Amino acid sequence: MESLAEKKYQHVDFLWDERKALELQGDEVALLLYRSNILGADLRITNYGGGNTSCKTIEKDPLTGEEVEIMWVKGSGGDIGTLKRNGLAGLYVDKLRALKNVYRGLEHEDEMVGLFNHCIYDLDSKAPSIDTPLHALLPYKHIDHLHPDAAIAIAASKEGEAIMKEIYGDDFVWIPWQRPGFDLSLKLEAAIKENPNLKGLYLGGHGLFTWGDTAFECYINSLDAIEKASAYLQANFGKKRPVFGGQKIESLEPAKRKDQAAMIAPVLRGLASSYARMVGHFTDDKRVLEFANSHDLEKLAPLGTSCPDHFLRTKIRPLVLDIPADLDLSDKAAIKDQLEPAFEEYRKMYEDYYETHKRANSPAMRDPNPVVIIWPGVGMFTFAKNKQTARVASEFYINAINVMKGAEAVSEYVALPLQEAFDIEYWLLEEAKLQRMPKEKPLSRKVALITGSAGGIGKAIADRFVAEGACVVISDIDGDRVQEANKTFARDTSTAVTLDVTNQESISQAYKAACLEFGGVDIIVNSAGLAISKPILDTTEKDYDLLMDVLVKGQFEVSKAAVEILRVQGLGGDIINIASKNGLVSGPNNVVYGTAKSAQQHMSRLLAAELGADKIRVNVVNPDAVIEGSKIWEGKWAQGRAKAYGITVEELPAHYAKRTLLNEIIGTKDIASAVFAFVGGDMSKSTGNIINVDGGVAAAFVR
Incomplete structure (x- = not known):
């Protein structure tokens, strides 16, 4: 075997660490996980969540004490790049192979998945995936099934089989496209028996199978196969014709692309959320722009993707925006009206696709809005139920672009037939997987911008929001x-x-950052603040201006900027203002602070009255004496309050607790809980309200 030092690759990353592998020697399952993780670390080798890996070991049967062959394979829904032991399924190989005795044919494919559970050896196994028999019926100890862009480009080419032969000779054979299942595993087994010296298999339109006697040999065989395919494509780019037919339009400059994307993102988010609220992702990756700006965009984009993993995450096809890259976006409402017909046309296309191809037992039609939206000259947006899913959809469509680029360079790109695509998207097994997904958290699909959230109350609110499923924009002056x-x-x-x-x-x-990162914003928490405690004669004009600028004007400007985004999204929203008990209670030596807090509270009432028609709720949380983690209490405010009450700074927490009805010290998490109460769904019909979180200060009761 070639030494590690001699292994050189130009198109994939060689990540095998011999010292690490030696530490794992003797533990084949640990080596499987190691191999899987380093394969999954390179998105050119396989996409997120795509592909699967396996190894076979000899274990002792817990009932008979006999040695039996066990296959360890990536379980359903896992990702090889992050695969751990609890993501594997461990199954008896002889029982899996015995399933051939009960297989009833293509019409009964789906029933086989339930039978996998009768083959489980490791009781802590992850649910076995549909690809399990594809590994079990092959005679090799280590197997990789991967979705490298280069290999799929050949697998999705009109002359794919001939090109495969040109690259690999007799080392690989071609298996025509077929939906994964038990019948496909039988075809793989038959191909191996007919060609016992193979190094791998190509699955038409789908991916690659490679193997080896050891984890390292399997890893090298996979890299070698991908490297050869990649080198072949590289040698042919631009040889037959310009890539994607050549450039049709020019991209905007990078900064301008970001500006345009940020301005249009909430418009697109609102339109893409007509069925359910979505979170966005934007990229202006050079691969996206090469495709989006090309002559072939119009031809290729409607064809959709080929690999099932790509298709499931990117939908049948993208929506391409037919607007100039430098379009004036200052009137977002007008832009939304301009784009609405394109979204309606897409939804109608998707409904027709569903109605034309549905089966008698197909699940109900899902969200008909586009997942992928391409804006030539600017970039690509993706929308999904959360940021990770949106980002992964973007990565998958870039995989699809790479596939189309390669296929068109050496042949002609061939997408999945629409009926095949539908049968995968609405596969009952896929639907069952969706139904098993955990229930979404209360703030799932929501984006929150929280001012003053680098510490103290703001950070506690951010922590709570993320725990409840939200995406957050952390912001602070520091x-x-x-x-x-x-x-x-x-x-x-x-x-x-x-x-x-x-x-x-x-x-x-x-807000530009929020729109670029997440597509828009749903919750705004005005938590930025400071405090100055002085008698009136000691309070300077500078003190007055600073408090009013940060607390009152700051709340006004942050809320004003939010309203434009919330309105154009058309999804409602929440503005939560962190004021203070001091806005309701007259206390010594804080005339400007208390006045500013009172102004915050009344501004909230006024905004609630104005924005109710837009389903934008505006509410207030009044903390009192939250000393934990607060920069306010680190400085002169604490000294000023202690002086006002004739006590030491150290005595303040107990002093504040004793004056409350509940005799409680208030913490940052208490404030975060009150904020969540307003936005978590249970108070969705409440606006213009105030919650005091002060342990019970009778003088602050809202009357």
Whole structure:
């Protein structure tokens, strides 16, 4: 075998670490997971959630004590790039092969999946996937089934079989397109028996099977196969004709593309959410622009994708916007009216597709809106139930673009026939998988921008929102703290912006970030604040202006900018203003702070009255004495309040607790819970209201 040092690849990443592999030596399942993870780390090798890997080991049967062959394979719904032991299914190989004795033919394919459960060896197994027998019926110890763009480009070519022969000779055979299932596994088994020296199989329109006696040999065989396909395509790009027929239009400059995308994103989000609210993703990746700006866009985009994994996540075809890249978007309502017919046409196309191809037992039609929206000269938007799904859909369509590019370079691209595409999209097994998905969380599909959320109350609100399923825009005037706060969230749940609520340009940039990252915004929490505690004669004009600018004008400007987005989306929304008990209660030495807080509260009432017709709810949460994690209490405010009450700073928490009816110290999570109460769904018919979270201060009772 070639040494590791001699393995050189130009089109895939060689990630095998011999020292790491030696540490795992003797544990074939651990080596399977290692191989899977490094294969999945390169999106040129396989797409997210796509493909599957397996190995076979000898284990002791817990009932008979005899040695038996067990297959470990990626379970249903997993991703090889992040695969762990609990994502595998462990099954008896002899029982899986014995299923041939009860198989009743293509008309009864789906019943075989239920029988996989009778073959389970490891009781902690993930549910076996439809591809399980494709691994079980092959005689190899380690097997990879991957969806590399280069291989699918050949598999989706009109002359794909001949091209495969040209690249690999007799090392590979071609299996014509067929929906995955038990019958396909029988065809793979037959091909191996007829050609015992094969190195792999091509599945028409679908992907690649490779194998080896060891995890490393299997890994190398997979990389070699993909490298050869990639090199063949590379040598042919532009040889027959310009890529995608050549460039038809030019892209806008990068900064202008981002500006246009941010402005149109909430318009598209509103239109794409006519059936259910969606979260967006935008990319102006050079591969997208090469396709979007080409002469062949009009020909290829309507054809849809070929690989089932691509198709399931990107829908039957994208929607291409027929508007200039530099279109003036200042009147978003007018743009929405202009684009509505294109969305209606797409929905009608999808309804016709469903009605034409549905079976007697097909599930009900799903959301007819597009998932992928292409704007030539600007980029591509994707919309789905959450950010991760939208991002992955974008990655899948880029995979599809790569496939079309390769297929058109060497032959002619062939998409799945519409009936085949429908039968996959509305496959009863796929529907059952969807029905098994966990129930969505209360704030799923929602995007929240929270000012002052690098710490204290704002950060607690962000934490709660993410836990409840929302995407959040973390914002604060302190850029370093914002970045640190953002690191506490998982990918696809947050983005961070530096925001000065007294600066309109800064506010504009924050909403631009929300629109680019998530497609728009649904919840705005005005939590940015500061406090100054001084007697009136010690309070300066500078103090007054600062408090009014941050607390009152800041709330006004952030809310005003939000309303434009909320209205054009047409999905309603929530504005939650974090005010204070001090807006209701007269206290010593805080005349300007209390006045500003009172102004925040009344502004909320006025906005609630104005925005109700748009289903935009405006409510207030009044904290009191939240010292935990607050920068306000780190400075002179705490000293000022302590002086006003004739106590030390250290005595403040107990002092505030004792003056409440419940004798409770108030924490940041208490405020976050009150905010969630307004936006979590149970108070969807409440607006213009105030919740006090102060432990019970009788003087602050709202009358």
